[in-house]
Amino acid sequence: MIMYTAGDVRVEERPDPKIIEPTDAIIRLTATCICGSDLWPYRGVEPADHTAMGHEYVGVVEAVGDDVRNVKVGDFVVGSFVISDNTCEICRSGYQSGCVHREFVAGTIGTQAEKARIPHADGTLVPTPGQPDEDLIPSLLAASDVLGTGWYGAVAAEAGPGRTVAVVGDGAVGLMAVLAAKQLGAERIIAMSRHPDRQELARFYGATDIVEERGDAGVARVKELTDGLGAHSVVEAVGTQESTMQAINSTRPGGRLGFVGVNYDVTIPGIDLFFAGIHVEGGPAPVRRFLPELIQLIWDRKIDPGRVFDLALPLDEAAQGYKVMDERRATKVLLTL
Amino acid sequence: MIMYTAGDVRVEERPDPKIIEPTDAIIRLTATCICGSDLWPYRGVEPADHTAMGHEYVGVVEAVGDDVRNVKVGDFVVGSFVISDNTCEICRSGYQSGCVHREFVAGTIGTQAEKARIPHADGTLVPTPGQPDEDLIPSLLAASDVLGTGWYGAVAAEAGPGRTVAVVGDGAVGLMAVLAAKQLGAERIIAMSRHPDRQELARFYGATDIVEERGDAGVARVKELTDGLGAHSVVEAVGTQESTMQAINSTRPGGRLGFVGVNYDVTIPGIDLFFAGIHVEGGPAPVRRFLPELIQLIWDRKIDPGRVFDLALPLDEAAQGYKVMDERRATKVLLTL
Incomplete structure (x- = not known):
């Protein structure tokens, strides 16, 4: 091809x-x-x-x-x-x-x-x-x-027992991150998706909550679901400006963001990352x-x-x-x- | 005051x-x-x-x-x-x-x-x-x-035994990161400084190598000192665009960057961070x-x-x-x- x-x-x-x-x-x-x-x-x-x-x-x-x-x-x-x-x-x-x-x-x-x-x-x-x-x-x-990449995102985000994991993106990698979070023992898995068929697949793979909102509204919804703190672990699996900032802001202070979306044209304001106070790990899995x-x-x-x-x-x-x-x-x- | x-x-x-x-x-x-x-x-x-x-x-x-x-x-x-x-x-x-x-x-x-x-x-x-x-x-x-912040930078960068730590910035926080890296058992500590009095203090606190170059030349020098790979651990303690990118690019794939410089007006190209393939942790210590x-x-x-x-x-x-x-x-x- x-x-x-x-x-x-x-x-x-x-x-x-x-x-x-x-x-x-x-x-x-x-x-x-x-x-x-x-x-x-x-x-x-x-x-x-x-x-x-x-x-x-x-x-x-x-x-x-x-x-x-x-x-x-x-x-x-x-x-x-x-x-x-x-x-x-x-x-x-x-x-x-x-x-x-x-x-x-x-x-x-x-x-x-x-x-x-x-x-x-x-x-x-x-x-x-x-x-x-x-x-x-x-x-x-x-x-x-796609599985290896979603898995890496979940590992980088330290998905595991007792932790709430939010996955930004319902494409194949995001769905695989849901699967990985489940396998790694996450307590709660929030899939961010607005497509009914992908929501269904996310639930099949282990999502416990679906959030349809995006951007700031999506962040607010994740915080509502996590006592106002944000998720322990967030996986970014889209790679747009909006999804990247949504992922950063959905992570609680000291929490972990695994980013695996290829993010051309995304610029991260340093000061926003600074005051988020989070771990970030990502790249080609x-x-x-x-x-x-x-x-x-x-x-x-x-x-x-x-x-x-x-x-x-x-x-x-x-x-x-x-x-x-x-x-x-x-x-x-x-x-x- | x-x-x-x-x-x-x-x-x-x-x-x-x-x-x-x-x-x-x-x-x-x-x-x-x-x-x-x-x-x-x-x-x-x-x-x-x-x-x-x-x-x-x-x-x-x-x-x-x-x-x-x-x-x-x-x-x-x-x-x-x-x-x-x-x-x-x-x-x-x-x-x-x-x-x-x-x-x-x-x-x-x-x-x-x-x-x-x-x-x-x-x-x-x-x-x-x-x-x-x-x-x-x-x-x-x-x-x-200043000590707590430099210490956090070194902890976030996972400075420790067997590891080479590069510290970008020779201000008070950078010098404290050198002290912290030494205490945490780092094998080699590269202080990036071009001021003789601060170089001397960096050596007092445990720096084993001094790099005077900045920007891409500074990155190249750190790579020369680390078999072409970059440092295991890098602490960013300045907060400018140049120092931030220097710190990202001085970190080896899979390595850790602790960033504690307050970074107003810094924008990080997402795709550069993606292909660096590193861990980043920072914020107010x-x-x-x-x-x-x-x-x-x-x-x-x-x-x-x-x-x-x-x-x-x-x-x-x-x-x-x-x-x-x-x-x-x-x-x-x-x-x-």
């Missing part, structure tokens, strides 16, 4: 990828999908010029370089949307998305494709315990980014840190993140997938191969 | 403060001082209109309201620059500067004075183990804000959390924060104190009574 320019996406034939570095693996994709962040170049916010699209992927290993030890031909693997060696000092501290060998899959590798070359395969890919049942594929695919745990939860059917996909199309019809996501007619589109 | 308007500060007679609430205490000040943040209204950045100045204080309790239990008449006490009840949920979580009864001493109470009424005395004041020796007064006074520990360290002569005062003047000459601090001819001015 190639984005020629904003709004112009086409499926075309490309040469098969080949092993270049001894740490590479070649995978044949089983499924891939379209991410909310793919809409940035689609809408012209990020540049696109014959860009290879896609950064979420699951599949079967077809070939490995001589130095690859942890995955072998035939393994079913899930990979992070950021390439990491998983051995450098930054990776070992749990921030694989800041790896010294970091490379973003989006734009360079492109996994809306039949095959992909994955650099640093040992540090990026995680094999599943065996060949997965068909119905687990969407959930495993979700782990590659270190999905690799969480993959082994997430894969196991899916394998054991303890979580069902795959329900976040509300449309499946063959890869050939990916252009239609972009269109319906851009028009918000689907939350997240799975692409079959 | 009253600030009539920007740049116009005068010492004048006022009626003695009286107990109003049963949780109040009246203290007779032993010493007070001028804070870098007092220069904001002095320079017209914050409004001033016959404002009672000063928020740092040590002294002897002269009277207490009926509900006060933890301090008694005759006690020598140190208080935080933020009034707190120390019993609400926010206080109990360690964020007393976000107390539901929070009140800033600056501007309302004003402790550049002979006496002051301190609300919520039990939650705000901490008695020393006895009457202090004269030479401990400056250090105890420093605990009231919850000094009350640290006071018991800091008082004990001072009492046992394990730390000597009082050296940060490089000029002492009688309260009557406080106007001169503002002038020399504004002109950067003194780091921090102690006012004697």
Whole structure:
């Protein structure tokens, strides 16, 4: 899937990828999908010029370089949307998305494709315990980014027992943050959503309260629900100016904000952040840190993140997938191969 | 000490403060001082209109309201620059500067004075183990804000064993952050300073490296000193646009930034913070959390924060104190009574 320019996406034939570095693996994709962040170049916010699209992927290993030890031909693997060696000092501290060998899959590798070359395969890919049942594929695919990202948001916000978690954003990442908050044992989970179908999914994933208001009214409602204090933990999963300030102001003093919405054109007034007196952590999620745990939860059917996909199309019809996501007619589109 | 308007500060007679609430205490000040943040209204950045100045204080309790239990008449006490009840949920979580009864001493109470009424005395004041020796007064006074604030910056940045800490800012708070990082066991402490006298004091407090460069050049130098990764822990103790971005960019992915510089007119591009992938925590320091520990360290002569005062003047000459601090001819001015 190639984005020629904003709004112009086409499926075309490309040469098969080949092993270049001894740490590479070649995978044949089983499924891939379209991410909310793919809409940035689609809408012209990020540049696109014959860009290879896609950064979420699951599949079967077809070939490995001589130095690859942890995955072998035939393994079913899930990979992070950021390439990491998983051995450098930054990776070992749990921030694989800041790896010294970091490379973003989006734009360079492109996994809306039949095959992909994955650099640093040992540090990026995680094999599943065996060949997965068909119905687990969407959930495993979700782990590659949207689940891993929502999970990171909830971890960064320190969602956990005894804590009230507010999630700003009812897109796929926000819904996954609700799922994560539930798994992490949060006492109360406030989902901020005004779409009935997404509210329903938020409740399925563990939301205890729904707040429809946005901006200052949304902040006021969260405070009403938390004795006037604000939430202990807030996840920002939108990335607009309004949602960012709403998230900051919904967090109680000393509370924690995990922000995972890609926030182009957002400016945070320093003095507002200062007087909020909160913790803030965010950025591209270190999905690799969480993959082994997430894969196991899916394998054991303890979580069902795959329900976040509300449309499946063959890869050939990916252009239609972009269109319906851009028009918000689907939350997240799975692409079959 | 009253600030009539920007740049116009005068010492004048006022009626003695009286107990109003049963949780109040009246203290007779032993010493007070001028804070870098007092220069904001002095320079017209914050409004001033016959404002009672000063928020740092040590002294002897002269009277207490009926509900006060933890301090008694005759006690020598140190208080935080933020009034707190120390019993609400926010206080109990360690964020007393976000107390539901929070009140800033600056501007309302004003402790550049002979006496002051301190609300919520039990939650705000901490008695020393006895009457202090004269030479401990400056250090105890420093605990009231500048030491407590620098300490919070270092704690927020998780300064500790095995970690490299960079401190942006060589004012009193920055120097106290260096002291704190040393006490917290940091392996390496980089002080960013271009003033020889402050470099010397930074080394006295525990700095292992001095970086004179600022902005991007300062970031590059910190990276050179840290294998290209950036510091584990960074304390921002200035509050300008340049210093804020320098601090963000000096922090390694997954690292921690404690920001305690009051940052009017600073705007943080969300996308820069996103791709930095760091933790950020800051705001008005919850000094009350640290006071018991800091008082004990001072009492046992394990730390000597009082050296940060490089000029002492009688309260009557406080106007001169503002002038020399504004002109950067003194780091921090102690006012004697």
